[in-house]
Amino acid sequence: MKGLNILNNKFFLNFQLEYITLILFPAVALFVYSQRYYSYLFLILAANIGLILFIALNKNLPNDLTEQNNDLLNNTSLSADRILSIVYFLAYGLSFLTLLDGFYTKTIWYYIFVSICSGSIAAEILFFETKFIWKKNLLKSVLLFLNLSLSNQILYTLGIGNPDNFYHVYSITVPIINTGHIPIGYTYTSFPIHHILTAITSMIPNIPPFITYHWLGATIMSSGTIFAFLIGTKLFDKRFGLLSALFYCCSDYLIYWGSHPVQLSYMYPTILLLFMCMLYILKRRKVEFILIYIILCLNIIFLHHYSAMILAFILLLILFVEFVKKRDDSKYIIKSFGLFEIYILLLFSHWIFISNLFGGFVGIVDLYVNAFKGDVATNIVSQTYYDTLPLESIFLNEVGSCILIALSVIGFFYIFKNRSLFGDIISGLCILFAILLGVGLIINVLYLLPNRIYAFMQEFSLIFLATTAIIWILNCSKRHIKLVIVITIILLQFFSASSTIAGFETSPLVGNQPYWKFYETPYERDCAVWIEDYSFKNNSIFINSIMVSPGYAPTAFNLSKKSPLKKIDGKLIISSENVDNGSYILFNNFDVQVGFISENIMNSSRMGSSRRVKLDPITKDFLVNSTQARIYNNGMLDLYIK
Known part of the structure; x- marks a missing residue:
């Protein structure tokens, strides 16, 4: 009492x-x-x-x-x-x-x-x-x-x-x-x-x-x-x-x-x-x-x-x-x-x-x-x-x-x-x-x-x-x-x-920090439609954040189990070494500017449980030199064939 x-x-x-x-x-x-x-x-x-x-x-x-x-x-x-x-x-x-x-x-x-x-x-x-x-x-x-x-x-x-x-x-x-x-x-x-x-x-x-x-x-x-x-x-x-x-x-x-x-x-x-x-x-x-x-x-x-x-x-x-x-x-x-x-x-x-x-x-x-x-x-x-x-x-x-x-x-x-x-x-x-x-x-x-x-x-x-x-x-x-x-x-x-608390994508305080991209752009949508129309999906490798995000992943696309990511001199790039001949590699410039989820650093689903990374800008030049040809480009996305 x-x-x-x-x-x-x-x-x-x-x-x-x-x-x-x-x-x-x-x-x-x-x-x-x-x-x-x-x-x-x-x-x-x-x-x-x-x-x-x-x-x-x-x-x-x-x-x-x-x-x-x-x-x-x-x-x-x-x-x-x-x-x-x-x-x-x-x-x-x-x-x-x-x-x-x-x-x-x-x-x-x-x-x-x-x-x-x-x-x-x-x-x-x-x-x-x-x-x-x-x-x-x-x-x-x-x-x-x-x-x-x-x-x-x-x-x-x-x-x-x-x-x-x-x-x-x-x-x-x-x-x-x-x-x-x-x-x-x-x-x-x-x-x-x-x-x-x-x-x-x-x-x-x-x-x-x-x-x-x-x-x-x-x-x-x-x-x-x-x-x-x-x-x-x-x-x-x-x-x-x-x-x-x-x-x-x-x-x-x-x-x-x-x-x-x-x-x-x-x-x-x-x-x-x-x-x-x-x-x-x-x-x-x-x-x-x-x-x-x-x-x-x-x-x-x-x-x-x-x-x-x-x-x-x-x-x-x-x-x-x-x-x-x-x-x-x-x-x-x-x-x-x-x-x-x-x-x-x-x-x-x-x-x-x-x-x-x-x-x-x-x-x-x-x-x-x-x-x-x-x-x-x-x-x-x-x-x-x-x-x-x-x-x-x-x-x-x-x-x-x-x-x-x-x-x-x-x-x-x-x-x-x-x-x-x-x-x-x-x-x-x-x-x-x-x-x-x-x-x-x-x-x-x-x-x-x-x-x-x-x-x-x-x-x-x-x-x-x-x-x-x-x-x-x-x-x-x-x-x-x-x-x-x-x-x-x-x-x-x-x-x-x-602040980034109110939104990473619109924050002037984000600096060089990578983050999870929650939005879709006409660039990704146009590219997805083009790939679907020309049936390139079966052997393609899609690594960009929008196409593998649980929210925005087009279900028709198949992801290769082979990882095309590679570090060279501490720089994360896309490499075609693990990619079979005849496969397609999709490069998204948003992965350079924004980033994507690379791994989970915790065993629970909570705020900050995953790590994000960015691709190095040299990836595009590396793909040009290591693949056969670029068959699609819309200003932000490129599709290459090995």
Whole structure:
């Protein structure tokens, strides 16, 4: 009983948890460094910096979040407001013009212009009365995220998403369109919601389903800005909501799932909408919100098995927070227990009678128990591919996440010092996802992939904690604090959107690093059609990334078991030594510019489990000299015969 009351105990608060954590963060950083998880090192250091800033600010700033509103401009300051809008839409338009530059990539100017858009949105929020600008300001945030996500679909005209998108579209969505039935025998047969939605959307305007899948996913992902605004408004006020929506646009992993649509892109905004509905029910129970809650629960359960598990964790956390509040206030009525019962009933019914996943769920629980019960050292995850990158490259691509985490830590400790029900839920979710991240980082178990967990952490807690930090920092009496905040948000947007986390193919920070190519170009498609038409497939050797990728591999092509790859003086090239006479060798210039997967460096399927390499540019000259003739060329692909 006493343990449940400890969070609100004055002695515990006076014990100053921030100073204990100040020792804990460096200890965690040392552990991460000792295990060579270098891709997480700077994130933990950023959390430590945020904690130091909180300690410094806590001595000088008041706790009231509303004191900074006295100097806001009203609706009579039309000239400044118009200037900010002109800057926004001018930069917005110029960002699309920059897509004409570069070859299947975005130039640094694109990210400069979208960062200016974020800066103008932030300035409008900080300098103007919210009641006069909130509608157009929210619209600007929605348009900004649409820019970040849909610009990829404009740049890659044949669509860009993830490798398993071909499976989702051609194995499930297309049969739904053609037959009106969900095909059986697939993993997602029991989770067809987003396939049905894509099929309906594709049929109405008669747009190809593969294009619809990507454009619709990117559009739905942008709706998260609206839900973030509504949640932020419920937590505090409209200014808080507008900043939350803006931070949604500045989150690197959310940008990734928006610009690389897959089933998770349909899921993240949906589960955020459900979370918003739960907060409204906690505020005031209404029948209409209960009905919406049930519909959304069914939607998520039939959308993705992974999201269903995450929602169960979220509901348990909310229930725990309410239970703690009940211990402190006997008059408080717990409202989430019924919500949890409804959800578990629906979830287990689906698992038992539809998807037959209940037995698998028990097996997953056993897997976790055995991982911790036995010798944990045998289940420790080794370095991933990203941990082997140069530290300067890791740091440069994590600056965006570092800024967001530092601000979130400030907001977390502010909420811890100024308790409220909703604040406890947001900070509790941060702790929950941090624990899941830690387990997924260290222990080699399923369903805790760090890249997915961190995206949940961003949309459910980090964006709201960072907003809390900004609102609180505005209490600072220094004259130029608002300008500093605007510059910080501009930097956050630039480094989050331009990092390799948000997309390797469009990042100006990728350097010479090879990566997995998730998109198809007309060059590859034209070459595949030509080879198919002229029946060269039987003896051909295809080694380029698109043609051997699980997502984009034309099934008619046969791969030779003989490897044509060879290293000469440390340079990886295509050699015809192991190729039989009369065989064909396909050379793809994208393998020189982008790279392809060469090997798996881990025994599990997780982020960074495979190594990529690039061909040396001398390969083309080597093939010219060692083969009989070049019989096909389209500017990017060449077909040679030995």
